[in-house]
Amino acid sequence: MQLQQHETDLERRDVKVVVVTFEAGFLARAYIEDTGLCWPLLIDTKRELYRAYGMLEAGFRDIWGPGTWWAYLKEFVHLRFPRKSKGDISQRGGDVLVDPRGIVQLHHVGQGPGDRPSARSILMALDREQRCRNQETRLLPRMIDYNK
Amino acid sequence: MKVVKAEHGSRDVMPGGLVFMRSMVGQPAVPFTLSDIEEKTYSLDDYRDSWFLMVFHRHLG
Numbered sequence: 106m107q108l109q110q111h112e113t114d115l116e117r118r119d120v121k122v123v124v125v126t127f128e129a130g131f132l133a134r135a136y137i138e139d140t141g142l143c144w145p146l147l148i149d150t151k152r153e154l155y156r157a158y159g160m161l162e163a164g165f166r167d168i169w170g171p172g173t174w175w176a177y178l179k180e181f182v183h184l185r186f187p188r189k190s191k192g193d194i195s196q197r198g199g200d201v202l203v204d205p206r207g208i209v210q211l212h213h214v215g216q217g218p219g220d221r222p223s224a225r226s227i228l229m230a231l232d233r234e235q236r237c238r239n240q241e242t243r244l245l246p247r248m249i250d251y252n253k
Numbered sequence: 254m255k256v257v258k259a260e261h262g263s264r265d266v267m268p269g270g271l272v273f274m275r276s277m278v279g280q281p282a283v284p285f286t287l288s289d290i291e292e293k294t295y296s297l298d299d300y301r302d303s304w305f306l307m308v309f310h311r312h313l314g
């Protein structure tokens with residue numbers, strides 16, 4: 106997972122991360138061992154959280170469309186070769202960033218296998234939101250003083 | 254065309270049963286309680302007051 110290479114960047118920004126999967130048992134254990142996953146892997150076998158965030162089943166065109174082949178081509182260029190999947194390839198994935206008030210600040214539902222925001226774009230969105238939040242907290246006392 | 258709001262306000266159902274997704278940016282996160290492979294449970298409340306990123310995997314195998 107590309108995001109795992111940015112673990113320290115996320116830590117520095119004080120972001121807690123969880124990975125959600127609908128697959129349990131052997132596949133989940135093997136995934137943790139293979140990737141050395143440093144974040145909790147939460148099992149959502151009923152896919153209720155997936156559905157709540159609109160991550161439904163992808164259609165044939167979403168899975169095998171040009172976006173997928175382009176994503177695979179980029180992987181091949183970097184000499185990374187995707188393995189043949191044994192799981193349900195129609196399940197959509199995605200990313201959800203929640204701020205400290207519990208409000209969703211980034212919500213991405215992948216249309217196909219290659220449609221994921223890059224780690225860089227997630228970090229940029231995070232920086233932008235954190236900067237806005239800091240400005241709000243800095244401005245608040247001044248506004249109160251001004252109204253006295 | 255009338256749009257009927259569905260549960261969570263996240264999905265809209267249009268006449269004819271067509272369902273599409275609206276961005277949930279600006280809406281409260283969906284509460285959850287899920288376990289990891291060691292049966293340790295995690296919930297949204299565990300991440301209150303901090304930035305929290307959920308990465309939904311397509312498939313692992």
